[in-house]
Amino acid sequence: MPEPGAIRAVTFDLDFTLWDLEHVIQRAEERMQRFLAARYPRVAECYDAEAMRQLRMEVAEAHPELRINVSAMRRASLRRIAMTCGYGEDMVEAAFEVFMEGRHEVHPYDDVVPVLERLRPHYRIGAVSNGNADVHRLQLGAYFDFSVSAIEVGAAKPSRIIFEAACHRAGVTPAEMVHVGDEVHSDVVGAVRYGMGAVWLNRRGEPWPDDLAPLPYVELADLSRLPTVLARW
Incomplete structure (x- = not known):
């Protein structure tokens, strides 16, 4: 663990750390489906929401x-x-x-x-995410000095590549940075x-995984104590 008082930068995971992702994705997909039904009506004839979800799973596999x-x-x-329904890349x-x-x-x-x-x-603040949200498209972006995504660097947490990129952006060594996230394997272990x-933001009160050594x-159960924790690190 870094020496006390050595912290110069802090990074945050985004989804489920700074906001609830589940409802965000649900609303975004509903918006997209309404758009497709209005502009590309053959899609609604071929795919409902569940069929689209199943297709995404098939593509991922x-x-x-x-x-x-x-x-x-x-x-x-x-x-x-688009191919199934007879539309082109413009629809995509x-x-x-x-x-x-x-x-x-x-x-x-x-x-x-x-x-x-x-x-x-007091700190340089960054976002380190495996998702595709761009913190600088949000009002929250005003608080962030930099961001690094798995898409950008071609490697997802817990890979050292994405954390190395974050340290480079912040201009600090690993010992001078703390990462905050909700996911044990991706955020804490990485x-x-x-x-x-590492700060495990355990908003749901989940137990530490049995398959991981201490x-x-x-x-932390929430972020309220984070400034004090960082100051005493």
Whole structure:
């Protein structure tokens, strides 16, 4: 674990750490389906919401190389739909953009903005995500100095590649950075193995996985104590 007082930067996972992803995706997909029904009506004749979900699962299984690029995976499933229904690439891109508009209509958890405001004067703040949300498309982006995504670097958490990119962007060593995230394997294990500090944001009160040995990390139920934890690191 880094030496006390050594922390110069903090990174955050996004989905399920700063906002609830489940409802965001549900609303984004509903918006996209309404758009397709209005602009490309043959889609609604061939696919309902469940059929689209099943198709995405089939694409993911058939193309494991796309799993670190969720945007490419969604485009691939839309491309299959377009081909089946007799539409072209214009449908793929139009539907994807409508989905992404909804993807960025997020509602941060109540503790997020107050904590970012407290951290902003003291640390470089970054986002490190395996998803396709761009924090700089959000009002929250004003609090972030940089972001790194799996899509951008071609490697997903827990790979050291994405954490290395984050340290490079922040201009710090791993020992000077703490990563905060909700997912044990991706966020905590990945950060610790790279030599960073790790905070497990366990909003759901889940137990530590049986298949993992104990690691040097801090567990928080919400973000309210994070500034104090970082100051004492």
